[in-house]
Amino acid sequence: MKYQVDDKGYYGKFGGAYIPEMLYPNIEELRLSYLSIIDSDEFKNEFEELLKNFVGRPTPLYSAQRLSEKYQTKIFLKREDLCHTGAHKVNNTIGQILLAKRLGKEKIIAETGAGQHGVATAAVCALMGMECVVYMGEVDMNRQKPNVERMKILGAKVRPAKSGSKTLKDATNEAMRHWINNPVETHYIIGSVVGPHPYPDMVARFQSVISAEIQIQLQEQEGKNAPDHIIACVGGGSNAAGAFYHFLDNNDTNLIAAEAAGLGVSTGRSAATTQLGKSGVLHGSKTLLMQTDDGQVAEPYSISAGLDYPGIGPMHAHLFDTGRAEFFDVTDEEAMQAGIELSKLEGIIPAIETSHALAIFGKRRFGNEEVVVLNLSGRGDKDLETYIKQGKY
Amino acid sequence: MGIQGRVMNRINYIFNQKKDILNVYFTAGYPTFDDTIRVAGSLQDAGADMLEIGIPFSDPLADGPTIQESSSKAIENGMTIHKLFHELKDLRKHVELPVLMMGYLNPIIRYGISEFCEACQRVGIDGLIVPDLPIQEYLDDYREVFMEHELHNIFLISPNTSEERICQIDEWSDGFIYMVSSSSITGAKKGLESRQLDYFNRIDKMNLKNARLIGFGISDHASFSKACEYAHGAIIGSAFINQLKNDASQEAIKNFIKSIKN
Ligand SMILES: Cc1ncc(COP(=O)(O)O)c(C=O)c1O
Numbered sequence: 128m129k130y131q132v133d134d135k136g137y138y139g140k141f142g143g144a145y146i147p148e149m150l151y152p153n154i155e156e157l158r159l160s161y162l163s164i165i166d167s168d169e170f171k172n173e174f175e176e177l178l179k180n181f182v183g184r185p186t187p188l189y190s191a192q193r194l195s196e197k198y199q200t201k202i203f204l205k206r207e208d209l210c211h212t213g214a215h216k217v218n219n220t221i222g223q224i225l226l227a228k229r230l231g232k233e234k235i236i237a238e239t240g241a242g243q244h245g246v247a248t249a250a251v252c253a254l255m256g257m258e259c260v261v262y263m264g265e266v267d268m269n270r271q272k273p274n275v276e277r278m279k280i281l282g283a284k285v286r287p288a289k290s291g292s293k294t295l296k297d298a299t300n301e302a303m304r305h306w307i308n309n310p311v312e313t314h315y316i317i318g319s320v321v322g323p324h325p326y327p328d329m330v331a332r333f334q335s336v337i338s339a340e341i342q343i344q345l346q347e348q349e350g351k352n353a354p355d356h357i358i359a360c361v362g363g364g365s366n367a368a369g370a371f372y373h374f375l376d377n378n379d380t381n382l383i384a385a386e387a388a389g390l391g392v393s394t395g396r397s398a399a400t401t402q403l404g405k406s407g408v409l410h411g412s413k414t415l416l417m418q419t420d421d422g423q424v425a426e427p428y429s430i431s432a433g434l435d436y437p438g439i440g441p442m443h444a445h446l447f448d449t450g451r452a453e454f455f456d457v458t459d460e461e462a463m464q465a466g467i468e469l470s471k472l473e474g475i476i477p478a479i480e481t482s483h484a485l486a487i488f489g490k491r492r493f494g495n496e497e498v499v500v501l502n503l504s505g506r507g508d509k510d511l512e513t514y515i516k517q518g519k520y
Numbered sequence: 521m522g523i524q525g526r527v528m529n530r531i532n533y534i535f536n537q538k539k540d541i542l543n544v545y546f547t548a549g550y551p552t553f554d555d556t557i558r559v560a561g562s563l564q565d566a567g568a569d570m571l572e573i574g575i576p577f578s579d580p581l582a583d584g585p586t587i588q589e590s591s592s593k594a595i596e597n598g599m600t601i602h603k604l605f606h607e608l609k610d611l612r613k614h615v616e617l618p619v620l621m622m623g624y625l626n627p628i629i630r631y632g633i634s635e636f637c638e639a640c641q642r643v644g645i646d647g648l649i650v651p652d653l654p655i656q657e658y659l660d661d662y663r664e665v666f667m668e669h670e671l672h673n674i675f676l677i678s679p680n681t682s683e684e685r686i687c688q689i690d691e692w693s694d695g696f697i698y699m700v701s702s703s704s705i706t707g708a709k710k711g712l713e714s715r716q717l718d719y720f721n722r723i724d725k726m727n728l729k730n731a732r733l734i735g736f737g738i739s740d741h742a743s744f745s746k747a748c749e750y751a752h753g754a755i756i757g758s759a760f761i762n763q764l765k766n767d768a769s770q771e772a773i774k775n776f777i778k779s780i781k782n
Contacts, residue, residue: 147582148676421600422630423578
């Protein structure tokens with residue numbers, strides 16, 4: 128259990144709950160109740176039923192022949208892109224809305240970067256008949272327009288975050304302020320393994336269905352229940368946390384994370400947190416954080432709205448710090464190429480976030496007989512405009 | 521002053537001496553880079569009882585638009601903790617009032633906790649308000665070094681804070697307790713509602729050992745004097761920042777404080 132959260136809410140040096148006192152009752156309520164709620168049979172039944180019939184789980188583990196041939200290794204794609212709403216994000220929003228109902232909450236707020244978490248939140252709110260407000264950076268509203276409209280069709284209110292870099296970090300600030308102003312009737316569905324304890328652990332548990340399914344599916348297809356490598360992109364780190372979860376303490380499985388380098392790690396236009404970050408506190412946890420020498424949070428950049436965040440979740444900061452996971456940084460251009468390559472070789476247009484993970488194949492060699500699972504976190508429908516503008520296809 | 525030959529902390533001293541304390545918040549380096557000492561001096565001359573200097577931060581989670589804006593302006597003006605301590609090196613030549621620093625944890629960590637506390641003591645800061653430093657983390661990792669440098673840590677409570685936790689906060693506070701007037705981020709609102717007064721009353725009846733100042737949404741004479749009926753005084757932030765934005769002259773500051781006090 129070395130890589131799981133400890134009793135105090137930390138992963139090694141990272142984590143904790145650095146929140147203003149106004150939010151303490153909310154976070155404490157969650158901390159005291161989340162495990163007993165999500166471990167109850169009644170919760171599990173409802174969660175599993177919705178994952179099956181609303182989301183369409185289990186998602187396939189697909190043996191990607193042509194991609195494997197190209198990179199001379201055995202590649203399996205975990206098809207989270209086939210989840211209802213188009214990405215892994217919905218695994219978490221279903222879990223959290225069921226939890227919110229049990230806490231007697233009536234309203235839901237969320238932040239979103241690419242809009243995938245916003246859409247996944249709006250969808251479950253529609254499902255449960257709950258009021259939904261989603262904060263989204265103004266820059267992101269422009270580059271992920273289809274998702275803004277999808278949220279609205281689903282009945283959510285989308286509020287622009289206009290401060291700072293007008294991206295995910297600022298949307299998160301606004302959502303937290305909203306929660307401070309409305310602490311009693313509102314639950315905040317955080318979209319990644321970030322935020323104060325218990326959020327990182329709670330979100331990781333909801334996403335852990337990904338690695339639980341990989342174990343079963345790999346057993347069926349390959350006769351072993353753990354891959355040699357597992358690859359995922361890291362924005363805040365929720366799809367990676369879910370894909371890594373059941374392999375964290377199994378040292379035979381190598382964990383590989385792809386971060387967004389933007390225009391390049393040393394260009395000043397990047398979001399590669401482990402390369403550029405130092406220990407700090409943002410959005411309620413101590414973690415690696417891109418910042419200036421004066422401790423102001425840096426404004427990150429990535430072509431991918433879902434990876435455009437100056438921090439990573441505390442679990443990933445710990446995986447980096449201990450060397451348990453390998454971290455790679457992938458530029459905008461490398462990611463776009465990898466996305467187009469997957470489209471041509473396998474007939475799947477991935478989300479640009481996911482394309483960062485795919486670019487690892489061009490950066491690192493894998494053995495012929497090694498089994499590599501790549502978490503295909505989302506589909507590229509929302510990114511068509513970016514593909515049209517930036518892609519060479 | 522000190523009975524046992526030791527100077528009493530300025531915060532405790534002022535609560536011993538006075539009622540209806542007016543504590544005024546302003547952001548360092550706002551409206552212009554070298555306004556910090558000047559604004560502090562003007563506030564003292566105008567009759568404020570206590571000062572709270574905000575360290576600008578890029579992501580002030582507990583602050584509304586007014587303080588957010590002053591914070592980003594101050595950063596734009598070039599204000600940093602290093603420069604702030606430099607600016608404050610003669611603070612005690614100009615200001616006798618108790619002075620607190622209010623700042624989010626990240627810039628303080630980056631500066632170095634002990635270096636920060638040492639610098640605070642050197643320039644004559646009496647206490648700290650770190651809104652994203654909860655009590656448990658404070659007790660585990662910060663209290664010792666704060667005490668070593670004679671810095672009083674000021675905790676916040678809100679209408680949703682449980683009585684049990686208020687008692688815990690009271691136990692570990694020395695100076696005063698910062699009562700957030702409603703569940704909200706900072707920002708000037710109009711007036712105080714009856715359920716806020718119920719909350720003030722409830723806390724008043726708890727017989728806490730520490731003095732209490734009410735803040736968030738205190739903006740004028742009416743809300744200030746109402747707050748003083750239920751606590752030892754109040755804190756004004758956003759309303760004063762709005763004043764500085766419009767007119768930061770000594771005269772304007774004097775008139776502003778006058779309008780609050782009577
Ligand atoms: C498809 C997809 N993958 C990955 C991410 C990054 O988030 P996380 O690191 O939490 O998985 C996002 C975020 O919006 C996304 O939409």
